[in-house]
Amino acid sequence: MSKFAIVFPGQGSQAIGMLADLGEQYDAVKQTFAEASDVLGYDLWALVQNGPAEDLNQTFRTQPALLASSVAIWRVWQELGLEQPANLAGHS
Numbered sequence: 001m002s003k004f005a006i007v008f009p010g011q012g013s014q015a016i017g018m019l020a021d022l023g024e025q026y027d028a029v030k031q032t033f034a035e036a037s038d039v040l041g042y043d044l045w046a047l048v049q050n051g052p053a054e055d056l057n058q059t060f061r062t063q064p065a066l067l068a069s070s071v072a073i074w075r076v077w078q079e080l081g082l083e084q085p086a087n088l089a090g091h092s
Helices: 020-025 027-040 044-050 059-080
Strands: 005-008 087-090
Touching (some): 020 059, 027 059
16 A cells, blocks of 8 residues: 545635536535535535636635535545545645
8 A cells, every 4th residue: 555645725726617527426525515605604616616706716715615625525535435645735
C-alpha cells in the first residue's frame, strides 16, 4: 500500500458549475451542499451551479463553497471505499 495525501483546493479554484457531474452521480454531494445551505441561509448549490460568478467570487461566499466542495468530495471518496490517504490538507 502506497502512502499518499489528498490536498483540497483553496480560493481561486472555484468555478460556476463545479461538481455538477459528481452531484448528479452521488447524493452525498447535494446532501453536503444542503447541510451547508441550511447553516448559511442561502442555496449554496444554486450559487455554485448558476452563479453569478461575481457573487461566488466574494470571499464570504467562496470559502463556504470550497469547504462544502471538499467535504462532498471526501464523502464520495469514503462512499466508494477508496484507499485511505495518510494525510488530508486544504489551503486558501
